Amino acid sequence: MEKKENHLILYYKSRLLDLMNLETASSLDDWVAVVAEVLSADHIVYYKPDSENTKFYKICGFYNPFRHDVELVVPSGKIKALKTASQVVTNGKLQKDPYLKQFNIAFFIPEKNMEDGCLLLSIPNRMFGELSDADLQAFVRESRNFLQLKYELSVVEADRKRYIELFQVTGKFHSSMDTDTILAEIIYTLKRLYPVFEYTLMLSDDYHHNLDLPIKSLQYDAVDEMALESYVNGQVHLATVWRTNETMLYAPLRGKQGVYGVLQVITFANYEFNRSDLEFISLLANTAGSALENAKLYQQSMQSIEELRLINSVSRQLNKSANLKETVDFLMEQISSSFDTQAIGFVMMENGKMDLLEGSSPIFEEKEGIRYLDFANRSFADTKESLFISNLNQRFPGRNYCFSSLMAVPIIQEDDLKGFCLVLHEAPYHFSFDRFKLFQSLIYQSGMALTNSMLRERLEKMVITDHLTQLFAKNYLNSRMETSIGEDEQGTLILLDIDDFKKVNDTYGHQVGDEILIQVAKLIKENIRSTDIGARWGGEEMAIYLPGVPLQTGVQVAKRVLAAVEKNTNPPVTISCGVSYWNKEMNETVESLFNRADAGLYHAKSLGKNQVVISDMEMKAN
Template sequence: MTFQNEEMRYEQLFRVTAKFHSTMDIDAVLEEVIHTLQDVYPSFSYTLFLAHDNTNHNVIPIKEIQHNVNGENPAVMQAFVTGFVQIEDRIAEKQSVLYAPLKGRQGIYGVLQINAHNAIIFPKSEIQFIELLANTAGNAFENAQLYQQSKQLIADLQLINDTSHRLNSNLRLTETMTFMSSQIKNSFGAMEVGFFMYSKDSLEVLLGSTPFFENGEGEEFVTFSLRKILKEKEPLFISDLHSDATFQNAIYRSMMSVPMVQGNEIIGVAIVLHESPYYFSFDKFKLLQSLIHHSSLAISNSILREELEKLVITDYLTKLYSRNHLEDMVQLSMETDAYGTFILVDIDDFKGINDTYGHQVGDEAIVQIANLIKDNIRDDDIGARWGGEELAIYLPRVDMQTGYAIAERLVERVATYSNPKITISCGIATWNKENKETFQSLFHRADNALYRAKQSGKNQVIASENRVC
């Protein structure tokens, strides 16, 4: 076996050192180490053992260090732990194997294994050169790794800052959660993202979660996560769900679950899934915790703000909308729609109900009718408490014929299902853009129709166009 002369070796060392100082790419550093060694010792074979997750490289033979002294190659671990070159002289095989640690200022990042074939003993000068090259590479590797970590840290901080800034801009809850879901999918590579609000009585999936959670397919992940988090008071980081008997056939294998906390109370949980095992790094797990921690207050504030807004426009007894809100919605409909129908509802002989059964039963009767209204209108329709025993319904983009049928059905169902038995009368009026009507005129026509229904026998519907049933 022959070696290059000392001058040539150190020229190579000078060149590779200059290359190390010109790059912050870890793969480029590793490639340069191998190329330099192949130039200096073309007959040797090389393997890099690394302690981090850079074992997938198309050019360099890289293995992960097994943290076990009794593992596959104890000499690798010995060089890694001690920081000193280890040499095995395999006389029978006519081979020497040298293990050089890649040392930086802050730690040891791996071990370079060099197999010298047809050589019994490494000359001391060669050992010194390889050790110097390995130390130079270790420092370069450390610098590149620190640079990559700093870049990632800056990106993570930017993500948290951008998210916090956006969440503090008074977004609606759905907008907040949709934004959060998008941020997590883009930054973490997540396939499924779910947000859930928790109380002792209920668990609610928030809009903005991916369809997998919204349609209930992810229920077992949610139940499992919440039970663990409530019991252990810690977030969950599971690299492979198949290790748990509950999820042996699950399509998703990597999971992170982080509680949303307000004060000292768990108010919800965020769940992130991917189909590949070991997909999320521990750094990503810590980042998710930070992201959820910074966003929990904004999410809670969005919920409280919308609950307060709903209270302002909701009647406390019936949980229908308030009169003012219905008026606002009719005005908006008149600006944006082509037509609509307004129904005014009054309980027949309501004073007699109060006198016979008491005011509490009277209130219960109003609530019964309110519930029947909710059951018989669409999500876009508006049911409201108009005042006292009067209720109202507005049906945007509904014509007279359809509105009349809805009012008739309501009259029949109140008479059938109310307890104690009560009846209602309805006055109905329709508007369209051609008539250029105001809400006040629409209301007066429905009110006049209701008056005629009362005067002509009650328990019926009368339309403002003089139609009587």
């Protein structure tokens, strides 16, 4: 009999050894099949307790289909009540329990650091005669050794797979400089190894990420304390919330220069993260943190290079351009393409008043846009510090701004506010702080060019403009007429003189006389086109040149100006006008055109003043 018993145990051990030598990992089902073969069982189930030790669950097994089905779940007390010091229970106790009466033997197989599993079998009665107590204890011992070794090998195999994954993902991390690729690889790797877990990446930056990834912003006022603690101290933290039946793991994404976010892993409350799980997730998070850091440093360096290129390009172009409009148009184009703005305004200060430069967005000529200009102007008057506001409506509740995001940079020279540039966008938090710093640099670089262009245009205007009337000077008029005679088909010249101007000076004084000259000049500008030239000829004489305009139209313009002067001057004055005309067939010169207009003016004076006279040549030609 002793030899038979030894033979069964030896055969069992050899079959277990066969399971260990399989090229593919054996399962508990394979082990149960070996037990059934060795003990000739036709009914066998292996139960394991849950983590709370309240129920035993069927893990694996098989049974004769002609026998009653076994229970999938058995209350913990039912199985624990069977346990004996010898860890083997035979038929007597089993027959008394309705859950277990179909079995005639039970083995309690202790597992290291875990609750004992219970193996229930229905074996032939003859086997009880062939198995001694020592054989049964040997069966328990060998089963325990097998399961423990199998568990340790599974841990080793799981670690091997995890570290292969870690090695592969590390290569992918460091071959990519794209943050979205790195973040996606973190999630995909974890899902391959732990498919039933849920994952969230809580990131501390303000970059726009792939919306398909489970990413949340790590806002200090909207994140749980454990996540914040993990972010602040750079340590892994675990928390179980029984109310939601969840266990949460927080692993910081650490680089050498700081922590870039937190990986949140969520599973069932009764799941226990073992040492290998914690070590792998922590290593993965740290590796990802280093890769994110490298990617961000690379992106920042590339962004800095692009910013330097932009500043350099703008500086070169501004140095080439002398025209204010060209300068503003170029800056508008660069700002629009680089900062994704919806409105751009360039303002220069003129005697303490805002002068909106041509080319600025139309909104700044409307009431809504003027609000932002006034706001920036008042702010610069107080501090001369640049403005960066991410949400105007949040900062100033109740004002109902149409645009929420604002950036404005002053143009300062010798501690004086010379102007400013302001950009807007409807969406709050649209401009990042990095974009704001670049915007500052761009405007600081451009400020000198803008003021120089304005000064240059003012100087040019002073050269060609009469200081008192702000009409063009005689030399400029002569130059434009000469160009017109060479390029246009025809043109009309109106020479006008204020009637009895000496009497005005004698009666009211020279200051009032100057005011009359200014009033008449203003009326001239109001009654001609932007392409026409109004000039001060000398003294109280003024001239209007109408390029491309036929004689009759020129006469109508002269009569319109004459009527406006008589009606709108204070003290009231009148003017006399002489009109001359040219076309390509006349072979005209600037001097002869002036002489004929002057003759017409003299004739108008002799006829009683306050009238328009066409020169004799024009009268004959018409």
